[in-house]
Amino acid sequence: MSGQPAAGQHWQAEGYARHAGFVPALGGDVLALLAPQPGERILDLGCGDGVLTLRLAEAGAQVTGLDADPSMLEAARAKGLAVVQGDAHEPLPGGPYDAVFSNAVLHWMRDAPRVIANVFNALRPGGRFVAEQGGFGNIAAIVTALNAARAERGLPPLSPWDYPSPTTQTRRLEAAGFRVAAMQLIPRPTPLPTGLAGWLETFAAPAMADMAVQDRPAFLTRVAALLPALHDPAEGWIADYVRLRFAAVRP
Ligand code: BEZ
Numbered sequence: 516m517s518g519q520p521a522a523g524q525h526w527q528a529e530g531y532a533r534h535a536g537f538v539p540a541l542g543g544d545v546l547a548l549l550a551p552q553p554g555e556r557i558l559d560l561g562c563g564d565g566v567l568t569l570r571l572a573e574a575g576a577q578v579t580g581l582d583a584d585p586s587m588l589e590a591a592r593a594k595g596l597a598v599v600q601g602d603a604h605e606p607l608p609g610g611p612y613d614a615v616f617s618n619a620v621l622h623w624m625r626d627a628p629r630v631i632a633n634v635f636n637a638l639r640p641g642g643r644f645v646a647e648q649g650g651f652g653n654i655a656a657i658v659t660a661l662n663a664a665r666a667e668r669g670l671p672p673l674s675p676w677d678y679p680s681p682t683t684q685t686r687r688l689e690a691a692g693f694r695v696a697a698m699q700l701i702p703r704p705t706p707l708p709t710g711l712a713g714w715l716e717t718f719a720a721p722a723m724a725d726m727a728v729q730d731r732p733a734f735l736t737r738v739a740a741l742l743p744a745l746h747d748p749a750e751g752w753i754a755d756y757v758r759l760r761f762a763a764v765r766p
Contacts, residue, residue: 527586541705542567542618545647548697548762551576555613558637560603560646561620565591571616572596579609603630610637614645621648622676631691638765644693650700650759651680657714657754660741661722664734668726675721684759693763701758711739711752 546567551557553575562568562580564587571578580591580598591598599608604626607615615634624630634644653676662672679687681698688695707714715735723731746752 541703542570542647545616545618545645545760546570548760549614549616549643549645551578551614551616556611557614557616558607558609558612560607560615560617560634561623562591562596562598563587563620565594565596565598567616567618568596568598569594581607603633605633607633607637611639612637612642613639614643617644617646617648619648621646622653622678624677627677627679628687628690631687631693635691635693635765640765642765643696644688644763644765645761647758647760649676649678650757651678651683652702652755653678653757654755655757656742656745657738660738661719663741664737665722667737668730668734670725673722678757679759681759681761684761688761688763692765694766695761695763697760697762699760701760703756703758705754705756706750707752707754711742711745711754714752714754715739 549557549571551571551574555576557571557576557578559568559571559578559580562582563584565580568578568580568591578596580588580596581601581603582588582591582598583600583602585600588598588600601608603620603624615637621627621630631644638644658674658676665672681700685695685698712735715738719735719738723734726734745755
């Protein structure tokens, strides 16, 4: 799923499906928390290639997908979905909605309070905001290895993703006017279908944006060498994912 990309990040729908198809595949719990009803107007914020958006449509919801990336939008349109291009830092189009849903996107946002305010304004009173994103401690080992390898090259540490704790996210939601109905931090070690190399190829571009292209393969080899703790001899590479799953209601 793609939000407004961090510097250096570009999406490519085919590669995303191959290296990160587990992202929508593991979205069942947040879908269950949303419990979409037939006829409900739902915005899927950061719909990506539309795998989960389609499940909302199949549940009978009147769903609109929003994404910033043309390649992802094309893949979602090919599934017959109604999608619009946009950035969640701007007022959200097409409201008021009964619900705004989002999976694995909010950690890409540069200004979370602004995005949360936009979601609030896009909901009808009683409407709900149900989302899952990276939470506190998410991919801590990977981020540490990326920054250690950057430091070896004299580059400053980066933190391109937002991984709030339950307390921080609750405060943000309440500051926007939401009532928080559920908030859970869930460690979820996640096997990587195409290994750490596939994951880094898909997601690590922001950590290499200030690096010469010819230096990047050696950089990624070094990052993998720093992460033996994420490799299991039987199960292969497992990322140290932590999810933050929440539901909030506009009073
Ligand atoms: C995540 O879903 O936690 C994630 C995705 C891309 C980069 C970093 C983390």
